[in-house]
Amino acid sequence: MAKHSAKQEFQFAHLETYARRPAARAKGDQKHSVADILGEASRTPGHCPHVPNPGEPEVVAGVHPTELLARHDELVASRRIAGKRNKQDVHTLAAAVYSWPEVVEYTDRERFARFVADVLAFHRKHVGPVDSAVVHWDETYPHLHVYTSDMDARRLSPGWRARREAEAAGLRGRSVSEAYKAAMTGWQDSFYAEVGQLSGLDRYGPRRQRLTRREHRDGKL
Numbered sequence: 047m048a049k050h051s052a053k054q055e056f057q058f059a060h061l062e063t064y065a066r067r068p069a070a071r072a073k074g075d076q077k078h079s080v081a082d083i084l085g086e087a088s089r090t091p092g093h094c095p096h097v098p099n100p101g102e103p104e105v106v107a108g109v110h111p112t113e114l115l116a117r118h119d120e121l122v123a124s125r126r127i128a129g130k131r132n133k134q135d136v137h138t139l140a141a142a143v144y145s146w147p148e149v150v151e152y153t154d155r156e157r158f159a160r161f162v163a164d165v166l167a168f169h170r171k172h173v174g175p176v177d178s179a180v181v182h183w184d185e186t187y188p189h190l191h192v193y194t195s196d197m198d199a200r201r202l203s204p205g206w207r208a209r210r211e212a213e214a215a216g217l218r219g220r221s222v223s224e225a226y227k228a229a230m231t232g233w234q235d236s237f238y239a240e241v242g243q244l245s246g247l248d249r250y251g252p253r254r255q256r257l258t259r260r261e262h263r264d265g266k267l
Contacts, residue, residue: 056250057242058145058189059234061173063199063206066118067134080118080139087111087180087191103180106190107166114178114193121177121195130197137199140173144237145189147247153188157245164241165190172236174202204229 066080085093088111089100103111114121122138130136144165146158166176174194181190200206208229212222238249 055147056248057234057238058147059142059237059241061140061142061203061205061230061233063137063203064139064141065135065137069135081115083139083141084111084115084118084178084193087178087193088115089182089184097184099184101182101184103182103191105178105180106162107176107179108193109178111178111180111191111193114195118195122197125195125197127197132197136197138195138197140194140196140199140202142169142173142192143189144192144241145187147187149186150183150188158188161241161245162190164244166192168237168240169194171240172204172233204233 064078064080064083068077068079082093087103089097089103090112091100094100108114109117118138122132126132144161146153146161148154148158162179162181166179169176169179169192173192174196176192177195178193179190181188194202196202200210205226208225209222212225217225235249238247242249
């Protein structure tokens with residue numbers, strides 16, 4: 047019962063993009079390459095040190111991440127954008143992760159299957175085609191990874207689209223960052239409207255909402 051009481055109650059969705067060969071100046075997660083990210087998804091030895099006992103991912107849509115890696119260049123070329131150069135340091139993979147709030151041992155598989163279907167529909171609508179989607183059952187919470195290859199993966203991210211539009215309008219510095227954050231907040235709002243609330247998840251945790259535990263409980267009721 048101790049694990050069950052640790053259950054999350056709010057949604058978690060994250061979207062990032064990666065290049066086949068990260069730029070030397072890349073920071074944080076962007077230092078990882080497409081091969082690194084798909085290697086982690088497929089549980090390739092050496093790519094998932096954070097998982098004590100890696101298990102085979104469950105493919106729920108598209109192809110296995112290993113096959114996607116083998117076909118990545120082909121898919122990128124097929125989604126060519128006029129005037130764009132196919133450089134190795136251009137971001138060509140959009141990678142999203144969507145977490146389910148019940149620990150693996152207590153997950154209601156029927157509810158989770160509905161969540162997966164809603165997530166895939168959301169991803170296709172707000173990001174792009176689903177080239178690979180896998181569920182990891184080898185960590186505390188089950189989570190769904192969804193991958194889309196594109197010649198310019200950053201155009202698939204609402205945040206990067208807003209950032210580029212802000213820069214094109216002559217904005218700089220904080221204004222550009224705020225445009226990015228506002229767009230990604232909107233993406234999270236859409237996820238809540240189309241997926242999260244249908245699964246009974248909160249948009250924010252009680253601390254973010256500045257609610258007392260009782261207010262949070264009453265709101266859920």
